Amino acid sequence: MKQSILIVEDEEKIARLLEIELQFEGYQVCKEKNGIDGLETYCKGNWDLVLLDIMIPGLNGIELLRRIRKHDANVPVILLTAKSSIADKVEGLDLGANDYVTKPFVIEELLARVRAALRVGATKDMAPQGVDKWLSAGDLRLHEGTREVLRGEHNIELTPREFDLLVHLLRHQRQVLSREQLLENVWGIDYMGDTNVVDVYIRYVRNKIDPTRQLPELIHTVRGIGYVLKESL
Structure with missing residues:
Protein backbone atom coordinates (compact mmCIF):
# COMPACT_ATOMS: atom_id res chain seq x y z
CA MET A 1 0.00 0.00 0.00
CA LYS A 2 1.26 3.46 -0.88
CA GLN A 3 2.21 5.78 1.96
CA SER A 4 -0.06 8.81 2.12
CA ILE A 5 1.12 12.41 2.44
CA LEU A 6 -1.00 15.50 3.10
CA ILE A 7 0.35 18.82 1.78
CA VAL A 8 -1.05 22.03 3.27
CA GLU A 9 0.46 24.85 1.19
CA ASP A 10 -1.19 27.97 -0.24
CA GLU A 11 1.42 28.70 -2.92
CA GLU A 12 0.03 26.77 -5.88
CA LYS A 13 3.35 26.38 -7.73
CA ILE A 14 5.08 24.94 -4.68
CA ALA A 15 2.13 22.67 -3.85
CA ARG A 16 1.99 21.38 -7.42
CA LEU A 17 5.76 20.76 -7.51
CA LEU A 18 5.56 18.80 -4.27
CA GLU A 19 2.58 16.82 -5.51
CA ILE A 20 4.32 15.84 -8.78
CA GLU A 21 7.62 14.91 -7.14
CA LEU A 22 6.03 12.92 -4.32
CA GLN A 23 3.71 11.06 -6.68
CA PHE A 24 6.71 10.24 -8.87
CA GLU A 25 8.38 8.75 -5.77
CA GLY A 26 5.36 6.50 -5.27
CA TYR A 27 3.45 8.31 -2.53
CA GLN A 28 -0.30 8.95 -2.45
CA VAL A 29 -0.73 12.72 -2.17
CA CYS A 30 -3.51 15.14 -1.25
CA LYS A 31 -3.09 18.92 -1.07
CA GLU A 32 -5.04 21.73 0.58
CA LYS A 33 -4.59 25.52 0.33
CA ASN A 34 -5.54 26.67 3.83
CA GLY A 35 -5.47 25.54 7.43
CA ILE A 36 -9.21 25.00 7.83
CA ASP A 37 -9.48 22.67 4.83
CA GLY A 38 -6.18 21.10 5.86
CA LEU A 39 -7.52 20.25 9.33
CA GLU A 40 -10.75 18.84 7.90
CA THR A 41 -8.86 16.67 5.40
CA TYR A 42 -6.42 15.54 8.05
CA CYS A 43 -9.23 14.43 10.37
CA LYS A 44 -10.92 12.46 7.60
CA GLY A 45 -7.82 10.53 6.52
CA ASN A 46 -5.13 8.23 7.86
CA TRP A 47 -1.92 10.03 6.95
CA ASP A 48 1.63 8.76 7.11
CA LEU A 49 3.12 12.28 6.95
CA VAL A 50 2.06 15.94 6.76
CA LEU A 51 3.95 18.68 4.89
CA LEU A 52 2.77 21.90 6.48
CA ASP A 53 3.48 25.49 5.47
CA ILE A 54 3.55 27.87 8.43
CA MET A 55 2.12 30.94 6.66
CA ILE A 56 -1.24 29.68 5.40
CA PRO A 57 -4.64 31.43 5.51
CA GLY A 58 -7.67 30.42 7.56
CA LEU A 59 -5.77 28.63 10.30
CA ASN A 60 -2.03 29.20 10.43
CA GLY A 61 0.39 26.30 10.30
CA ILE A 62 1.42 26.51 13.94
CA GLU A 63 -2.18 26.31 15.16
CA LEU A 64 -2.89 23.46 12.76
CA LEU A 65 0.20 21.69 14.10
CA ARG A 66 -1.06 22.08 17.66
CA ARG A 67 -4.40 20.52 16.72
CA ILE A 68 -2.75 17.66 14.87
CA ARG A 69 -0.60 16.93 17.91
CA LYS A 70 -3.66 16.84 20.17
CA HIS A 71 -5.05 14.13 17.92
CA ASP A 72 -1.83 12.20 17.19
CA ALA A 73 1.55 12.62 18.85
CA ASN A 74 3.36 10.38 16.36
CA VAL A 75 2.38 11.27 12.79
CA PRO A 76 5.46 12.90 11.21
CA VAL A 77 5.04 16.61 10.41
CA ILE A 78 7.56 18.56 8.35
CA LEU A 79 7.24 22.34 8.38
CA LEU A 80 7.73 24.40 5.23
CA THR A 81 8.96 27.82 6.30
CA ALA A 82 10.39 30.97 4.78
CA LYS A 83 11.98 31.82 8.14
CA SER A 84 15.70 31.16 8.27
CA SER A 85 16.93 31.91 11.82
CA ILE A 86 17.84 29.03 14.14
CA ALA A 87 15.47 30.44 16.81
CA ASP A 88 12.48 30.29 14.45
CA LYS A 89 13.33 26.76 13.35
CA VAL A 90 13.76 25.54 16.92
CA GLU A 91 10.45 27.14 17.90
CA GLY A 92 8.64 25.20 15.20
CA LEU A 93 10.31 21.93 16.21
CA ASP A 94 9.51 22.60 19.86
CA LEU A 95 5.82 22.88 19.02
CA GLY A 96 5.83 19.27 17.85
CA ALA A 97 7.14 19.24 14.29
CA ASN A 98 9.56 16.47 13.36
CA ASP A 99 11.62 18.55 10.93
CA TYR A 100 11.64 21.71 8.84
CA VAL A 101 12.56 22.73 5.29
CA THR A 102 13.38 26.35 4.54
CA LYS A 103 12.10 27.93 1.32
CA PRO A 104 13.44 27.99 -1.31
CA PHE A 105 14.37 24.35 -0.94
CA VAL A 106 16.11 21.75 -3.08
CA ILE A 107 13.61 19.00 -3.86
CA GLU A 108 16.17 16.23 -3.29
CA GLU A 109 16.77 17.49 0.25
CA LEU A 110 13.04 17.62 0.97
CA LEU A 111 12.56 14.09 -0.34
CA ALA A 112 15.41 12.88 1.89
CA ARG A 113 13.76 14.48 4.92
CA VAL A 114 10.43 12.88 3.98
CA ARG A 115 12.07 9.44 3.80
CA ALA A 116 13.79 9.98 7.15
CA ALA A 117 10.58 11.11 8.87
CA LEU A 118 8.63 8.17 7.45
CA ARG A 119 11.26 5.71 8.69
CA VAL A 120 11.06 7.16 12.21
CA GLY A 121 7.25 6.99 12.09
CA ALA A 122 7.32 3.39 10.88
CA THR A 123 9.64 2.39 13.73
CA LYS A 124 7.19 3.81 16.26
CA ASP A 125 4.28 2.00 14.62
CA MET A 126 6.11 -1.32 14.94
CA ALA A 127 6.57 -0.93 18.69
CA PRO A 128 4.74 -3.71 20.62
CA GLN A 129 1.41 -2.71 22.08
CA GLY A 130 0.06 -3.47 25.52
CA VAL A 131 3.51 -3.91 27.06
CA ASP A 132 4.52 -2.22 30.29
CA LYS A 133 7.34 -0.09 28.92
Whole structure:
Protein backbone atom coordinates (compact mmCIF):
# COMPACT_ATOMS: atom_id res chain seq x y z
CA MET A 1 0.00 0.00 0.00
CA LYS A 2 1.26 3.46 -0.88
CA GLN A 3 2.21 5.78 1.96
CA SER A 4 -0.06 8.81 2.12
CA ILE A 5 1.12 12.41 2.44
CA LEU A 6 -1.00 15.50 3.10
CA ILE A 7 0.35 18.82 1.78
CA VAL A 8 -1.05 22.03 3.27
CA GLU A 9 0.46 24.85 1.19
CA ASP A 10 -1.19 27.97 -0.24
CA GLU A 11 1.42 28.70 -2.92
CA GLU A 12 0.03 26.77 -5.88
CA LYS A 13 3.35 26.38 -7.73
CA ILE A 14 5.08 24.94 -4.68
CA ALA A 15 2.13 22.67 -3.85
CA ARG A 16 1.99 21.38 -7.42
CA LEU A 17 5.76 20.76 -7.51
CA LEU A 18 5.56 18.80 -4.27
CA GLU A 19 2.58 16.82 -5.51
CA ILE A 20 4.32 15.84 -8.78
CA GLU A 21 7.62 14.91 -7.14
CA LEU A 22 6.03 12.92 -4.32
CA GLN A 23 3.71 11.06 -6.68
CA PHE A 24 6.71 10.24 -8.87
CA GLU A 25 8.38 8.75 -5.77
CA GLY A 26 5.36 6.50 -5.27
CA TYR A 27 3.45 8.31 -2.53
CA GLN A 28 -0.30 8.95 -2.45
CA VAL A 29 -0.73 12.72 -2.17
CA CYS A 30 -3.51 15.14 -1.25
CA LYS A 31 -3.09 18.92 -1.07
CA GLU A 32 -5.04 21.73 0.58
CA LYS A 33 -4.59 25.52 0.33
CA ASN A 34 -5.54 26.67 3.83
CA GLY A 35 -5.47 25.54 7.43
CA ILE A 36 -9.21 25.00 7.83
CA ASP A 37 -9.48 22.67 4.83
CA GLY A 38 -6.18 21.10 5.86
CA LEU A 39 -7.52 20.25 9.33
CA GLU A 40 -10.75 18.84 7.90
CA THR A 41 -8.86 16.67 5.40
CA TYR A 42 -6.42 15.54 8.05
CA CYS A 43 -9.23 14.43 10.37
CA LYS A 44 -10.92 12.46 7.60
CA GLY A 45 -7.82 10.53 6.52
CA ASN A 46 -5.13 8.23 7.86
CA TRP A 47 -1.92 10.03 6.95
CA ASP A 48 1.63 8.76 7.11
CA LEU A 49 3.12 12.28 6.95
CA VAL A 50 2.06 15.94 6.76
CA LEU A 51 3.95 18.68 4.89
CA LEU A 52 2.77 21.90 6.48
CA ASP A 53 3.48 25.49 5.47
CA ILE A 54 3.55 27.87 8.43
CA MET A 55 2.12 30.94 6.66
CA ILE A 56 -1.24 29.68 5.40
CA PRO A 57 -4.64 31.43 5.51
CA GLY A 58 -7.67 30.42 7.56
CA LEU A 59 -5.77 28.63 10.30
CA ASN A 60 -2.03 29.20 10.43
CA GLY A 61 0.39 26.30 10.30
CA ILE A 62 1.42 26.51 13.94
CA GLU A 63 -2.18 26.31 15.16
CA LEU A 64 -2.89 23.46 12.76
CA LEU A 65 0.20 21.69 14.10
CA ARG A 66 -1.06 22.08 17.66
CA ARG A 67 -4.40 20.52 16.72
CA ILE A 68 -2.75 17.66 14.87
CA ARG A 69 -0.60 16.93 17.91
CA LYS A 70 -3.66 16.84 20.17
CA HIS A 71 -5.05 14.13 17.92
CA ASP A 72 -1.83 12.20 17.19
CA ALA A 73 1.55 12.62 18.85
CA ASN A 74 3.36 10.38 16.36
CA VAL A 75 2.38 11.27 12.79
CA PRO A 76 5.46 12.90 11.21
CA VAL A 77 5.04 16.61 10.41
CA ILE A 78 7.56 18.56 8.35
CA LEU A 79 7.24 22.34 8.38
CA LEU A 80 7.73 24.40 5.23
CA THR A 81 8.96 27.82 6.30
CA ALA A 82 10.39 30.97 4.78
CA LYS A 83 11.98 31.82 8.14
CA SER A 84 15.70 31.16 8.27
CA SER A 85 16.93 31.91 11.82
CA ILE A 86 17.84 29.03 14.14
CA ALA A 87 15.47 30.44 16.81
CA ASP A 88 12.48 30.29 14.45
CA LYS A 89 13.33 26.76 13.35
CA VAL A 90 13.76 25.54 16.92
CA GLU A 91 10.45 27.14 17.90
CA GLY A 92 8.64 25.20 15.20
CA LEU A 93 10.31 21.93 16.21
CA ASP A 94 9.51 22.60 19.86
CA LEU A 95 5.82 22.88 19.02
CA GLY A 96 5.83 19.27 17.85
CA ALA A 97 7.14 19.24 14.29
CA ASN A 98 9.56 16.47 13.36
CA ASP A 99 11.62 18.55 10.93
CA TYR A 100 11.64 21.71 8.84
CA VAL A 101 12.56 22.73 5.29
CA THR A 102 13.38 26.35 4.54
CA LYS A 103 12.10 27.93 1.32
CA PRO A 104 13.44 27.99 -1.31
CA PHE A 105 14.37 24.35 -0.94
CA VAL A 106 16.11 21.75 -3.08
CA ILE A 107 13.61 19.00 -3.86
CA GLU A 108 16.17 16.23 -3.29
CA GLU A 109 16.77 17.49 0.25
CA LEU A 110 13.04 17.62 0.97
CA LEU A 111 12.56 14.09 -0.34
CA ALA A 112 15.41 12.88 1.89
CA ARG A 113 13.76 14.48 4.92
CA VAL A 114 10.43 12.88 3.98
CA ARG A 115 12.07 9.44 3.80
CA ALA A 116 13.79 9.98 7.15
CA ALA A 117 10.58 11.11 8.87
CA LEU A 118 8.63 8.17 7.45
CA ARG A 119 11.26 5.71 8.69
CA VAL A 120 11.06 7.16 12.21
CA GLY A 121 7.25 6.99 12.09
CA ALA A 122 7.32 3.39 10.88
CA THR A 123 9.64 2.39 13.73
CA LYS A 124 7.19 3.81 16.26
CA ASP A 125 4.28 2.00 14.62
CA MET A 126 6.11 -1.32 14.94
CA ALA A 127 6.57 -0.93 18.69
CA PRO A 128 4.74 -3.71 20.62
CA GLN A 129 1.41 -2.71 22.08
CA GLY A 130 0.06 -3.47 25.52
CA VAL A 131 3.51 -3.91 27.06
CA ASP A 132 4.52 -2.22 30.29
CA LYS A 133 7.34 -0.09 28.92
CA TRP A 134 8.53 2.04 31.80
CA LEU A 135 12.06 3.39 31.52
CA SER A 136 13.67 4.90 34.59
CA ALA A 137 16.80 6.53 36.00
CA GLY A 138 16.81 7.53 39.66
CA ASP A 139 13.44 9.13 40.38
CA LEU A 140 12.80 9.86 36.68
CA ARG A 141 10.28 7.52 35.01
CA LEU A 142 8.94 7.46 31.46
CA HIS A 143 6.26 5.25 29.91
CA GLU A 144 6.62 4.81 26.16
CA GLY A 145 3.03 3.69 25.62
CA THR A 146 1.16 6.39 27.55
CA ARG A 147 3.95 8.98 27.07
CA GLU A 148 3.86 9.79 30.78
CA VAL A 149 7.00 11.36 32.23
CA LEU A 150 7.40 11.66 36.01
CA ARG A 151 10.13 13.05 38.24
CA GLY A 152 9.20 11.77 41.66
CA GLU A 153 5.48 12.51 41.81
CA HIS A 154 5.71 15.51 39.49
CA ASN A 155 4.27 15.12 35.99
CA ILE A 156 6.45 16.53 33.19
CA GLU A 157 5.04 17.74 29.87
CA LEU A 158 7.37 17.17 26.90
CA THR A 159 7.01 17.94 23.22
CA PRO A 160 7.22 14.93 20.86
CA ARG A 161 10.85 15.71 19.99
CA GLU A 162 11.85 16.17 23.65
CA PHE A 163 10.11 12.90 24.49
CA ASP A 164 11.92 10.99 21.73
CA LEU A 165 15.26 12.43 22.85
CA LEU A 166 14.68 11.43 26.47
CA VAL A 167 13.57 7.93 25.41
CA HIS A 168 16.79 7.44 23.48
CA LEU A 169 18.92 8.66 26.37
CA LEU A 170 17.09 6.37 28.81
CA ARG A 171 17.44 3.38 26.51
CA HIS A 172 21.19 3.98 26.37
CA GLN A 173 21.92 4.85 29.98
CA ARG A 174 25.58 5.19 30.92
CA GLN A 175 26.50 5.24 27.22
CA VAL A 176 28.14 8.42 25.95
CA LEU A 177 26.26 9.53 22.83
CA SER A 178 27.70 12.01 20.34
CA ARG A 179 25.60 14.77 18.81
CA GLU A 180 25.82 12.97 15.48
CA GLN A 181 24.48 9.74 17.03
CA LEU A 182 21.58 11.62 18.61
CA LEU A 183 20.77 13.37 15.34
CA GLU A 184 20.80 10.07 13.48
CA ASN A 185 18.64 8.18 15.96
CA VAL A 186 16.23 10.89 17.13
CA TRP A 187 15.99 13.24 14.15
CA GLY A 188 16.63 10.61 11.46
CA ILE A 189 19.65 9.42 9.50
CA ASP A 190 19.01 11.88 6.64
CA TYR A 191 18.63 14.93 8.89
CA MET A 192 20.67 17.77 7.40
CA GLY A 193 20.27 20.47 10.04
CA ASP A 194 22.84 21.88 12.45
CA THR A 195 24.14 19.62 15.23
CA ASN A 196 23.64 22.47 17.72
CA VAL A 197 19.91 21.68 17.66
CA VAL A 198 20.86 18.75 19.93
CA ASP A 199 22.33 21.15 22.49
CA VAL A 200 19.16 23.23 22.39
CA TYR A 201 16.93 20.22 23.03
CA ILE A 202 19.19 18.83 25.75
CA ARG A 203 18.79 22.18 27.51
CA TYR A 204 15.00 22.03 27.08
CA VAL A 205 14.82 18.53 28.58
CA ARG A 206 17.15 19.41 31.45
CA ASN A 207 15.04 22.46 32.31
CA LYS A 208 11.86 20.38 32.37
CA ILE A 209 13.11 17.43 34.42
CA ASP A 210 14.82 19.74 36.93
CA PRO A 211 13.45 23.31 36.64
CA THR A 212 14.78 24.35 40.08
CA ARG A 213 18.28 22.89 39.58
CA GLN A 214 18.02 21.30 43.03
CA LEU A 215 17.59 17.64 42.03
CA PRO A 216 20.39 15.17 41.27
CA GLU A 217 21.72 15.75 37.78
CA LEU A 218 20.85 13.03 35.28
CA ILE A 219 21.94 14.31 31.85
CA HIS A 220 25.66 15.04 31.82
CA THR A 221 27.78 16.79 29.21
CA VAL A 222 30.89 14.97 28.08
CA ARG A 223 33.05 17.74 26.68
CA GLY A 224 34.14 17.28 23.10
CA ILE A 225 31.91 14.24 22.60
CA GLY A 226 28.25 14.63 23.56
CA TYR A 227 25.96 13.56 26.39
CA VAL A 228 25.29 10.69 28.75
CA LEU A 229 22.31 9.94 31.00
CA LYS A 230 23.26 8.34 34.32
CA GLU A 231 22.48 8.85 37.98
CA SER A 232 25.96 10.06 38.85
CA LEU A 233 29.33 10.57 37.20
